[in-house]
Amino acid sequence: MKLAKFKQPNGLVAAGIVEGDSIQALDLSAGKFEALSDLLDAKDIPAAVDYLPKRDPHALDSVQLMPPIDRQEVWAAGVTYKRSQTARMEESEAAASCYDRVYVADRPELFLKATPHRVRGDGQELRIRTDATWNVPEPEVTLVLNSRMQIVGYTIGNDMSSRDIEGENPLYLPQAKVYDQCAGLGPWITLSSDMPPREQMTIDLKIERGGDVVFEQSTDAAQMARGFEDLAGWLGRDNSFPNGAFLMTGTGIVPGSDFTLAAGDVVRISIAGIGTLTNSIVQG
């Protein structure tokens, strides 16, 4: 089952269920849910969705999808794939030993990535900071956690990152990672029961510039050095999430040091079991 948020033709944003090429708005109020995040907190989500009245279907390509987030915080894990460890160590002499150690440490790197107003969905623009010169998208399997820190679904995350700022000093990490339009989430949430096993979760990143593909690479979630449950467990230590949370699980794809994103680029991230998240890039 795939759950989304979208703008209806009347301009109002609704939660919806995606089936094939169409989307139907769900009448959340019939189940006493105020938002999609409340539905994601239900004990039996498919049963709750089945019970809700549904409105007329719309063709998916005729509606504007919105990021499937309400009041949740977005967190991210770092250096969970070997490729990320190597890339960080190349980018920063000063922090190389931190990245080296965190890759093998019991405690993962976890950081607050975004609050809802900084997130964009499929077909919306993501941003490069005005003061950054070396930027990349980070394609990440993203866990959808309910308030009990259970993984109820998965979506695609783009952890936009300013490598020059992060590389200059590790204390600048929040500025390299958190700014307006810094996070992509979507196009929707696939419930956990409908996801393929981790080793079949392929992750593909494609970057287009002026109609040409300028970067393309694939990996899969089995390359991750940590488990999804383990990351969720660390996030929930002494930390409560009354509205649930999103947790980006780290990137296994980092373009070479000579590559930087540019305004006008189109970033497509596809993950098996979910779909494709497409965002165009703006700067400043």
Ligand code: DO4
């Ligand atoms: O500390 C750097 C952040 C690393 C990151 O975001 C990732 O590995 O995905």
Ligand code: MG
């Ligand atoms: Mg990342």
